[in-house]
Amino acid sequence: MTIQQMNNVGIVVDDLAAAIAFFAELGMELEGQAAIEGSWADRAVGLDGIRCDIAMMVTPDGHGRLELSQYHSPALLPSPRNQPHNILGTHRVMYTVDDLDDTIARLRRHGGELIGEVSRFDEHTRICYFRGPAGIIIGLAEYK
Structure with a gap:
């Protein structure tokens, strides 16, 4: 199955x-x-x-x-909010966005933080990792 x-x-x-x-x-x-x-x-x-x-x-x-x-x-168990991405069990969800710079600016108004920097994966793809509420790590990719 x-x-x-x-x-x-x-x-x-x-x-x-x-x-x-x-x-x-x-x-x-x-x-x-x-x-x-x-x-x-x-x-x-x-x-x-x-x-x-x-x-x-x-x-x-x-x-x-x-x-x-x-x-x-039961009560929430605390965990470090600023864990690096290579911790066992750490997860991220990847999203494709139309405009990476605009998305970053809008999410910063909600307390989000860029983890590293915006990088070029290849000639058509820009990518970054971003930390949101409760330390959630998301990936953002722009394809042009």
Whole structure:
């Protein structure tokens, strides 16, 4: 048996509203929000007493989804926010954007920070890594 599709990527955040605003500025749309709790969630995730709010963000083409989760119970476990990209288990989500410079400027207004610098991958591609809410690392690529 093979997989049918990739459903979403999940990221835990400490400020759901700020994360929604950041990814909306990137161009994603809020598809929906829900409160998650109950024994089914405890069993699925392997934690007891889960209470969290989630927001599902979707890319404009409707194919990519990002699930943002803010836990109220059990309490969030702290992690360093400025980890380098080569830490085991560190994830990034890569997005293609129309205008890399404009996107960087808009995301900076939401507290985002460029990690390194904008680099040219090849003659048609500019790329960078960017840190957003809760230390999330995203990749941004512009193809021209």
